[in-house]
Amino acid sequence: MKSISMTLGRFRLSVQLITLVTLLYGATWMGHYLSDMVSNALPALSCAYDPVASDYCILIPTQHQLNHRVGEAIVQMQGFAFKMLLPLFFTFINFFILFVILNKAFCGWICPLGTIQELIYRLGRKLGRPLHSLKPYQTGKVRPIKWLMLVGLVMALPLMAGLGVTPHETGDAFCEVCPSRVITSMAAGTTEELAVGTSSFTDTVFGAIRAFLVGFIIIAALAVRQPFCRICPMLSLHALFRRLSLTRLVKVQNDHCEKCGICTKACPMDIPEIWTEHGSKAFNEDCILCGRCAEYCPQDSVISIKTGPFTVFESSRDYYKKRVKLEKPNGSKPAAKNRIRKTTKTQEHKA
Amino acid sequence: MISLVGKAEFKSRITLIVVLFIGLIITNGVQSKTDDHGHLRSANDQQPVLAWTDTPILIPDKKRTRGFKRLTLKGMNADQATVYPADVRESWSDAVPDNVIEVKNRGGKKGGYHWIGAVSQQNNTVQSVSSVIYFPNPGPAPRPMLSQQKSTLDISPVKLPREHQHYRAGENWDFLVRFNGEPLIDSPVVFETENKSLQTLKTNQDGIVTIPFPDDFPQEAAAEDQHSHGHASRKKAGFVLTVEQQTEGQQFISHFNYHYTTDAFYKKNLALGIGFALFGMITAAPLLRKSIKGSEA
Numbered sequence: 001m002k003s004i005s006m007t008l009g010r011f012r013l014s015v016q017l018i019t020l021v022t023l024l025y026g027a028t029w030m031g032h033y034l035s036d037m038v039s040n041a042l043p044a045l046s047c048a049y050d051p052v053a054s055d056y057c058i059l060i061p062t063q064h065q066l067n068h069r070v071g072e073a074i075v076q077m078q079g080f081a082f083k084m085l086l087p088l089f090f091t092f093i094n095f096f097i098l099f100v101i102l103n104k105a106f107c108g109w110i111c112p113l114g115t116i117q118e119l120i121y122r123l124g125r126k127l128g129r130p131l132h133s134l135k136p137y138q139t140g141k142v143r144p145i146k147w148l149m150l151v152g153l154v155m156a157l158p159l160m161a162g163l164g165v166t167p168h169e170t171g172d173a174f175c176e177v178c179p180s181r182v183i184t185s186m187a188a189g190t191t192e193e194l195a196v197g198t199s200s201f202t203d204t205v206f207g208a209i210r211a212f213l214v215g216f217i218i219i220a221a222l223a224v225r226q227p228f229c230r231i232c233p234m235l236s237l238h239a240l241f242r243r244l245s246l247t248r249l250v251k252v253q254n255d256h257c258e259k260c261g262i263c264t265k266a267c268p269m270d271i272p273e274i275w276t277e278h279g280s281k282a283f284n285e286d287c288i289l290c291g292r293c294a295e296y297c298p299q300d301s302v303i304s305i306k307t308g309p310f311t312v313f314e315s316s317r318d319y320y321k322k323r324v325k326l327e328k329p330n331g332s333k334p335a336a337k338n339r340i341r342k343t344t345k346t347q348e349h350k351a
Numbered sequence: 352m353i354s355l356v357g358k359a360e361f362k363s364r365i366t367l368i369v370v371l372f373i374g375l376i377i378t379n380g381v382q383s384k385t386d387d388h389g390h391l392r393s394a395n396d397q398q399p400v401l402a403w404t405d406t407p408i409l410i411p412d413k414k415r416t417r418g419f420k421r422l423t424l425k426g427m428n429a430d431q432a433t434v435y436p437a438d439v440r441e442s443w444s445d446a447v448p449d450n451v452i453e454v455k456n457r458g459g460k461k462g463g464y465h466w467i468g469a470v471s472q473q474n475n476t477v478q479s480v481s482s483v484i485y486f487p488n489p490g491p492a493p494r495p496m497l498s499q500q501k502s503t504l505d506i507s508p509v510k511l512p513r514e515h516q517h518y519r520a521g522e523n524w525d526f527l528v529r530f531n532g533e534p535l536i537d538s539p540v541v542f543e544t545e546n547k548s549l550q551t552l553k554t555n556q557d558g559i560v561t562i563p564f565p566d567d568f569p570q571e572a573a574a575e576d577q578h579s580h581g582h583a584s585r586k587k588a589g590f591v592l593t594v595e596q597q598t599e600g601q602q603f604i605s606h607f608n609y610h611y612t613t614d615a616f617y618k619k620n621l622a623l624g625i626g627f628a629l630f631g632m633i634t635a636a637p638l639l640r641k642s643i644k645g646s647e648a
Contacts (some may be wrong), residue, residue: 031492032510051516060515130641182624195619196627203618211624215631223638 016115063158103245108290113180124222125332136272150233176206225268239285251282266296266329408608409482429469437462462490504603518611520566534558545588
């Protein structure tokens with residue numbers, strides 16, 4: 001019998017699958033009201049529109065509080081009282097408790113939409129589809145979009161809806177276009193979130209964008225790693241506070257890095273900085289702390305994931321040798337043993 | 352396309368489209384704000400609460416309030432109302448001046464749903480009316496609140512909708528009828544809705560009656576002034592369940608009222624959604640071609 005070795009990648013996949021099932025169907029066996037009790041706590045795209053979800057993401061209360069509390073408070077001219085901001089503050093406190101410990105690992109380990117995209121990408125490898133990695137200049141162009149999503153859809157439009165400037169539908173503008181809303185609720189057996197609202201112009205436009213994104217992401221994820229994650233406001237929300245968390249990605253300078261670059265090839269977010277930079281610059285705003293760069297770094301202790309003073313995982317030559325036998329940095333399976341050995345030797349030689 | 356029109360021109364076109372789109376949304380919002388934002392009415396904008404039935408019910412205020420909810424008792428008089436939070440051990444009673452109950456959110460981890468019940472006794476008739484309200488509190492699930500016997504003749508939902516969800520037209524939901532804490536078998540339950548539906552159903556061997564919420568919302572023209580609750584695509588209407596039981600010369604009547612909304616696909620078009628999803632798929636399809644420059648095998 002072929003022995004199964006536990007790698008960080010396999011461990012992460014196990015965590016992703018367990019959390020995917022728990023988040024999507026948890027209320028089925030853990031109680032009808034589960035999401036009401038633990039709501040707002042989990043900074044991952046787990047949707048309130050999923051009828052049997054066990055939790056839902058922080059972006060829903062964030063938008064609602066900006067819309068119903070902050071916006072309306074300003075309109076009613078009763079002062080921008082602290083009590084109006086207090087619920088928003090508590091929402092973020094919920095977020096921070098978990099975030100301080102795990103940082104952006106929520107994106108790479110827990111988010112249902114992230115897991116589904118990754119599974120589709122794996123399917124793409126099985127089907128022999130090409131991989132389209134983003135070049136550094138392309139990555140630079142895509143990065144601002146996630147900030148626009150956060151500022152525009154999660155903050156500005158809900159606030160403007162509360163002020164009465166934009167329609168009520170924009171009170172949860174991000175949720176209106178969020179593909180996770182459709183994908184997770186469809187996984188729970190309902191198609192209602194795929195349907196496009198026809199009650200108003202805004203409703204129809206939002207519904208059309210949402211449905212389009214779902215279709216685009218499902219196909220694009222076969223050939224592009226994590227297409228939606230790159231523009232997700234949750235990534236930018238995490239990125240805002242990434243330096244405050246105990247968990248972080250650490251890279252030390254190494255002379256071998258210049259000619260290698262396997263880490264960037266392994267990165268599902270195509271982050272060039274993990275290859276070209278070191279120190280704090282290597283821990284980029286797009287990093288989802290999946291740990292693949294550390295897994296595929298052929299140098300001992302160059303890239304590591306740390307929580308406080310503890311090293312959770314660090315790169316090592318021996319681990320790298322085992323890892324590439326199981327999976328190529330781009331996620332596809334090695335074609336043949338001989339070829340892998342040859343590739344490994346070549347990469348080691350280069351490194 | 353980019354090569355045909357030039358990069359700079361393409362960018363300016365995209366910018367123009369974005370600006371026009373934002374402008375359209377803002378224009379749409381300004382037009383809709385007065386009628387779409389019922390919760391923006393001032394605190395002094397009190398409107399008379401009209402009952403839609405002769406059956407005793409508790410009608411919540413349409414106006415959104417912070418920290419408390421106001422309900423008007425119609426069709427019955429009572430001196431006080433009892434409030435059961437999800438954690439029933441912390442129940443309390445409030446006076447009912449002028450048939451108005453003001454339930455304060457006492458915060459803490461009491462859970463979201465609160466049960467409001469009022470009882471009136473006249474001669475040999477004991478009548479109770481109850482409903483639920485929701486505060487965005489953390490805390491336990493409302494199971495203890497629902498399973499607690501709150502009046503001699505008690506009708507309560509087996510499950511309440513989760514936050515962000517509702518009883519909806521086209522769905523079946525179970526309600527439990529108990530008398531002195533025991534399930535009441537084969538007992539008629541009258542189900543009446545604000546949209547004029549009236550049905551009499553019977554409890555089963557476990558004292559449970561399954562209510563099929565009807566799709567009885569009026570057509571669009573007639574529904575314009577119905578409670579839209581700020582969500583243009585969702586209408587809601589009240590319903591009330593009534594059960595009676597006579598024993599030892601006493602008559603017990605119990606009512607539970609709450610609301611239900613339009614069905615899942617009300618003002619939604621699934622075909623349109625599938626169409627846009629397919630359009631998204633077709634747009635992404637070129638990525639699956641191996642010949643694209645820069646792709647890896």
